Amino acid sequence: MGKIYDVIILGAGPAGLAAGLYAGRSRLSTLIIEKGQDGGQIAITDEIENYPGQRVEGESGASLVARMTEQAEKFGCERVADTVTEVLLDEEIKVIKTSKEEYYSKNVIIATGAYARPIGCKNxxxxxxxxxxxxxxxxxxxxxxxxxxxxxxxxxxxxxxxxxxxxxxxxxxxxxxxxxxxxxxxxxxxxxxxxxxxxxxxxxxxxxxxxxxxxxxxxxxxxxxxxxxxxxxxxxxxxxxxFIGTIPNSDLFKGKVAMDERGYIVGDENMNTDVEGVFVAGDVRIKSLRQVVTAAADGAIAATWIERKISGYL
Incomplete structure (x- = not known):
């Protein structure tokens, strides 16, 4: 068995990057795995106006995500660009298998996001x-x-x-x-x-x-x-x-954690799933509002809860 991380974060959208920032600042050994570009849906948004504290004009999704990525890496988050093929979550040490490697962690944050169901028209x-x-x-x-x-x-x-x-x-x-x-x-x-x-x-x-x-x-x-x-x-x-629905990126976790009938993952107010050591953050979880600010908040809560658990505060 290789290195055992304190937390592995699956996904580098706003939820995953915020989780990485908070985990890194808490001195947790942290790995973020993302198969594509950072940011998820927000990365293709030309303008962002409703994220608190940002520039009111001239802020793109890509520029906001770039700063989030820089923050997470500044505080020591390791990064892997790869596709996760299988997750083993039942044991104390979780196993994340990718197309190239296996990774091990005491905790996992699922932050794989969701995507809008396309209208289905040409172009x-x-x-x-x-x-x-x-x-x-x-x-x-x-x-x-x-x-x-x-x-x-x-x-x-x-x-x-x-x-x-x-x-x-x-x-x-x-x-x-x-x-x-x-x-x-x-x-x-x-x-x-x-x-x-x-x-x-x-x-x-x-x-x-x-x-x-x-x-x-x-x-x-x-x-x-x-x-x-x-x-x-x-x-x-x-x-x-x-507005014909969204689709959560949760197929990999079916039968592994509790979900609703649409495939959104069940998480409590502290982002705990029904599996010990497995957390969920962002658009992939059941929630009433899917926005950058709520995704970032989810990631911060999940990472903070893990830090408290590891430190023995819970």
Whole structure:
């Protein structure tokens, strides 16, 4: 058996990097394993306005994450770029197997995040951060007085459409059925809002634009008719928000820790899972708000709880 870390953190998004910062400052031997680029979803966000203490203008997701990475490394976090293939969590010493190596730790923080379920239209990936978004709380300010479109018909989609109506001059909900799936109380608010419109029985088939999103094709599933939506000439663009669910990156942990029916990991207020020495932080856990600030808080709590446990304070 090789080196036994105090904590191994799986994922280098805001939750994992914050956990690394707190663990490193507590002088815990810490390893962060990340298969891709640091930051997760935030790394592809062009502008960040709602993280406390940051620059109000000119802050990108990439620049914020770069500072988080630098902080974690400054306090001694080791880094590995690799894909985790298997985890053995039941014993006192946890085993993390990657495509290249095995790592051992007394504690593990699962911070693997979640990703938005894509709308499914052609060219979607090309316009993420350039008109396409999956977070109204993150990006509503960028669409002040613009027209925006929301794909979905559940509670989240309608609630986010109502939130967007505080900023946009018009919000159109595109739903593949002829009625919403959201709770009746939420539907009533949407129908009563003069800034909210609806495109029923419809799906977005394709989106386009020279640099930013300015055109899309919407197909009516009953008639087969395809409508081309073009941005107002003065605006030059519109927003397209997808709210058809998120998918947690938790497949690796199925049968290992408790999850809900959607695959989100159960964690208490101190980020403990149902397995001793295994913690969860960030968007992969069951929570009411998935934002950079809440992910970072989760990571800080998990690492602090581990430090207290190792130090015998608990």
């Amino acid at each position: 979607e990936a090309n316009y993420i951060g350039r008109g396409v978004s999956y977070c109204a709380t993150c990006d509503a300010n960028f669409f002040e007085d613009f027209e925006v479109y929301v794909v979905g018909g559940g509670d989240s989609a309608v609630e986010e459409a109502l939130y967007l109506s505080k900023f946009a001059r018009k919000v159109t909900i595109i739903h593949r059925r002829d009625e919403l799936r959201a709770a009746k109380s939420i539907q009533e608010k949407a129908f009563a809002n003069p800034k909210v419109a609806f495109m029923w029985d419809s799906v977005v088939e394709e989106i386009g634009g020279e640099d930013i999103l300015s055109e899309m094709k919407v197909k009516n599933l009953k008639t087969g008719e395809v409508t081309t939506v073009v941005a107002d000439e003065e605006d030059g663009m519109f927003g397209l928000f997808g």
